[in-house]
Amino acid sequence: MRRVVVVGGSIAAVTAASWLRVRGFDGTITLLSAEKEQPYTRVPLSKTVLSGEATDASTALPPLDDSVVVRLGTRAVSLDTTARRVNVDNGDPVPYDGLVIATGGRARRLSPPGMSGERVLRTLADCVALREDLTRARTVLVVGAGLLGMEIASTCRTLGLEVTVVDREPPLRRVLGPVLAEVVTDAARKHGVSLRTVPGGVRLVGSRTLEGVDADGELLTADVVVSAVGDVPAVDWLTGSGLCLDRGVVTDSRGRVADHIVAAGDAAVVRGSGRRPHWTNAVEQARVAADALLGEDTSGASLPSYFWTNQFGVEVKVAGEPAGLGEPDQAEAAAGSMLLRWSGGAAATVNHTMPVRKLRQLASAP
């Protein structure tokens, strides 16, 4: 294997390219990213970059070393696994001996094609556009009360905007479970956010321009409407490639998709365990997938997954998946801070200082 092509500009793509070098791969590595910016972190986009407190440039990740060819503004449009070539929108097909699929996801939208006015937040460009709209707004309606939607709501409150969040389920419950969700929801209420639960779901109303959101018969309107309703794996370009697609591209536990092809991050769906669209997971999957491409198996027992959120003055760090585990077995609370543990394999802190390494060990301890 002399030529590896990494498709995507995501953290999974950057990590895979880095990790191939760590493992001593000295052939060519070409990274194809559809975005025009050097690879960056999306994590601050809902927080300090949206508020304007941090610059767009501050999101840049340390650059890959010079031996990696980074082609920005280059979108993969299809894959030929027989000829082993990636077809792109701005030049000749890119040949590979080994391929890493790390195209991430794109924001899911609720408006029909042709309707303008619905904002989403996934890319830096999305963030810039939303931030621009917010400077002229007094009211904001956030559709989706998951981690992203609630972080956007929090940032909008710090900007002094009037914020309503609407979802068919109570905020954050599906991802944090009832106990943690309530802690954060309580903080959101105290920060003056109007939270609306609409079990029947919502529908965007308008023809060419978005006019409002139909919430079970009531029309909600705002200066800015932003949807935070999950992401869709960006695997359209693999249609017709013969690879197994099931929402994302299907991999085994080592990230293997087919001979000489691996995938990692938000574009990947692991057979039997699905998709975990979090930063830490993308990094860990990318390392294992890069190893698999080089013929090594490093998929052994790993620590429980880890994710976090910062909103309304509350920092929550979570190891494992507490949603579905109900009440924690163990809870310690001090002034404004909590440490929670579920015997089903999860632990979490709320405004509590503890190395994440220890939190993850605590989650997996018997």
Next chain:
Amino acid sequence: MTVSIELIPGRCEGHGVCEAIAPEVFQVDDDGMVHLLPGGDHEDATALAAARSCPVAALRATS
């Protein structure tokens, strides 16, 4: 060419992704913040991979 990895002040949130990759260079202490260990090899590919993995871009690699 000498590479040096630095912590950008005020950015670390203690997610420990760098430490999980390169514990010989990065360590998260009980204060929840990452510290660069003395004597760590900043030019090592693993350390650089770890620096690129920070979710809040708190690490800078300069040469």
